[in-house]
Amino acid sequence: MAATTTTPTPLDAERADLIGALASVRGALTATVAGLGDEEAGQRPTVSALCLGGLVKHVTAVEETWARFMLEGTSALRFDLPEGVTWADLAAGTARELPRWMIERKEEFRMLPGETLAGVVGRYEEVAARTDAVIASVPDLSAAYAMPDVPWQEPGEVRSVRRVIAHVIAETAQHAGHADILRETLDGRTSS
Numbered sequence: 001m002a003a004t005t006t007t008p009t010p011l012d013a014e015r016a017d018l019i020g021a022l023a024s025v026r027g028a029l030t031a032t033v034a035g036l037g038d039e040e041a042g043q044r045p046t047v048s049a050l051c052l053g054g055l056v057k058h059v060t061a062v063e064e065t066w067a068r069f070m071l072e073g074t075s076a077l078r079f080d081l082p083e084g085v086t087w088a089d090l091a092a093g094t095a096r097e098l099p100r101w102m103i104e105r106k107e108e109f110r111m112l113p114g115e116t117l118a119g120v121v122g123r124y125e126e127v128a129a130r131t132d133a134v135i136a137s138v139p140d141l142s143a144a145y146a147m148p149d150v151p152w153q154e155p156g157e158v159r160s161v162r163r164v165i166a167h168v169i170a171e172t173a174q175h176a177g178h179a180d181i182l183r184e185t186l187d188g189r190t191s192s
Contacts, residue, residue, distance in 0.1 A: 011136055018165050019132050025172040026128055029059060030121060032179035032190070041120070042111030045185040052186075053120050054109040055179050059172050060124040061108050066168050067131040070138055070161045073145035087151050135165060 011019065033041060033052050041053035068076035081087070082097040089095040090102075111120070141162040147153045159167075180190045 014141065015135055018162075018169070019135055021169050022128070022131070022135075022165070022172070025169055025176055026124075028176040029056065029172060029179055030124070032176065032183045033117060033121065035189075036117060036183075036186075038111070038116050040186060041117040042115075043186060044110075045182055049109055050178060050182060051110055052179055052182050053111040053115065053117050055175050055182070056117075056120050056124050057111075057115075058108040059175050060120070060127050061105075062171055063124075063131050063168055064127045066164050067127070067134045069145065069159075070134050070164055074148060077148045079148055079150050091151070131168070141165070 033056060036052065038053075042051050044051050065076060079099070079101055081090075081099050082095075085095045085097055085099070090098075111117075138161055142160050144158045144160040144163075147157040147159055149155070184190050
């Protein structure tokens with residue numbers, strides 16, 4: 001029996017442009033960690049809590065969440081609060097317990113024990129490949145989903161897949177700039 005092969009459907013110009021823009025900003029981010037060891041990737045060379053490995057982890061988590069949103073809609077963005085905790089408690093700093101998503105978000109920005117830069121970058125590459133596949137395959141870039149009812153969103157706000165992709169590009173570019181500053185502070189190198 002002969003093996004069958006499938007030819008991938010060519011991307012339309014808009015999807016190719018969006019994937020190309022994402023590849024460019026991803027490359028700018030990962031270039032900043034090139035040649036670093038695990039210890040250097042976890043160092044916090046400025047007064048902020050940011051480290052290079054943590055920035056890559058954060059961008060990975062952001063991209064993964066938004067790719068799920070492109071496929072699943074609102075259910076991909078969950079901001080559940082613990083029993084008895086309100087948004088006002090969180091804003092005032094009086095919550096008796098933090099939500100799991102908030103704890104995970106803080107952990108995104110640092111290298112945890114046992115994590116390696118190679119592992120962090122490898123995971124980013126996996127998520128990036130999945131995101132590109134989502135962009136290539138989602139039926140309609142204009143499809144829009146409601147944003148969750150949370151204090152930092154306008155009530156009734158919706159986002160299209162296209163707008164989400166633009167957001168991921170912008171956020172990755174912003175964090176690539178942060179990473180360049182951290183790298184220059186560490187050892188004088190920049191990605192550009």
